[in-house]
Amino acid sequence: MRETALYFGFRYDMKKMDPLIVLDSCEVLGHSKIYTPYTLLETLCCDIAGPQKMFAIGCGGPTKDLSSYRTTMTLEPFLPLSESAHKDAATKSWGKAVDVILYGPIHRWAAGLPRLLVAAHTQCTDVICLASGCLDAVATFFQRFQAAASSSYSKIRPEWFPQAFSCLLISSTKLKVYHDECIPINPKWRSLLKADDIIAIDRNSKTSLGNDWGQGGTFRQAAARSIGWHLHDKKRFVVPPIIFTDKVMNGLMLENGIQDPLIMPSQLHPPIADEIAWRLGKCSNSERGRLFNKPFVYAVYARYLLAYWGNPRSEWVRLTDVFEGAFQERQKYDISNYEVNLSGGVHVKDSGLLYTDAVPNALTYFGSPAHHDAYMFCRIVENGVVTWEGAVPLQMRHEPKPRDLADKMWTTGKPQPKKLSTKSGKKGTPIPPREAVRLLFCVNQSECKVLSHKRIVMIAADRMSSVSSLWPHSKEGNVKCIVGTKENIINVGEAF
DSSP states (O other), rough: OHHHHHTTTTTTOOOOOOOOEEOOHHHHHHBBBSHHHSSSHHHHHHSSOOOEEEEOOOOOOOOOTTTTSOOOOOOOOOOOOOHHHHHHHHISSSOOOOOHHHHHHHHHHHTHHHHHHHHHHHSSSHHOOOOOTHHHHHHHHHHHHHHHHHSSOOOGGGHHHHHHHHHHHHHHHHHHHOOBBOOOOGGGGGGGOOOOEEEEEEEEEEEEESGGGGTTBBBBHHHHTSOOOTTTTEEEEEGGGGOOHHHHHHHHHHTTTTOOOOOOOHHHHHHHHHHHHTTTTSHHHHHHHHHHHHHHHHHHHHHHHHHEEEEEEEHHHHHHTTTTTTTGGGGHHHTTTTTOOOOTTTESSSSOOOOOOOOSSSSEEEEETTTSSEEEEEEEEETTTEEEEEEEEEOOSSSSSHHHHHHBOOOOOOOOOBOOOOGGGGGBBBBOOOOOSSOOOEESOOOOOSSSSSEEEEEEGGTOOOTGGOOOOOTEEEEEETTTEEEEEEEHHHHH
């Protein structure tokens, strides 16, 4: 009643006001019968007196043709709430005040899905109003939030794992897809697809949960199974990270006999405790860098897997496919001849941080101590002929200075004993050999101006990573983005 009054501008205690009837999780009612030929959902629909209406939310619930009883219509799923709408709903509609530190993480982990946001604000009331800075309370809250989300969201069935995993990668890396586009799945997992019972999506059409997925199924079919939902305007498929955690992943892998997951959800979405510590300023700048850098590196690897699964004839895929949407169109020609092979996965190395230590056919992550943060194994193909093969550096540009980028245009290799410095006529430390890089991928938080140097490709992290908001900020509270001679200062508050 309060929601109806708030929406229409009425006083909620008015006596003459028609109620708004909303039924959630109707797939449960759609499978239950009590001494009638109809399910509970069908019985409720028949008992609503006209011209009253009932709003039913759910998926996969079988229904008969009720057109002879009532007029029915199918609606698209609720669109996710924006961060500002989430705050308004929490304070004005749900009446649940939240520590300001929690709004961003709650919204990101629920992907703005209203059902999950309501669960966070109504089923975890004893810990959600925590004292600012209490990490133990944050950890307790998110444990309960995850439990509440699992109970209020449809469980991913084991036979849906290949499609669900691809949907998670697509959601986490913000890859643009269309509603009826085929889902790219791991070729090695196609044997997991099984036929299952036929259910009615609406009264006019039926679909199978198994073989009718086709070669990979479509995102429309994935949405019908509540794996996620498609945003038509942004051409994105969204899966809430809170419902696809490492625990869920391990359970699905165990049921399907899968040993190597390639990527775990936590590698794309850092642990919530680390994120909160970052937001409270309780970690060093180098720790902040690792909190963003590693998930971004795995996002690059996820993009590679999706491109390869879409066309598994060769492990070499076009570099433009991996970074689709993250670079500016004017730089497409500069990288059009490049292909990348990351079939060896992601290698995190703490020693041997030189260019020559990059692993072939893989993505090698060194981190901030190294000259370059990471390397991708690439090749140049011109007129069908491979003219070069080697590692291409990937540099996270957190607080750059103009001279830093100039220095990054050179590689560092293993020292050559014969080439020694001779200051004061004495033998010094061996000098590592240097050669110019073929290409440098420069990662910025958001889109930056393209530099005149054609070998520097600007990558916008927020176009292919769901954790770009964790980009490290300077201790003074500002983000400095230096592009050529222009310097833009962005207040940290705007990033949240």
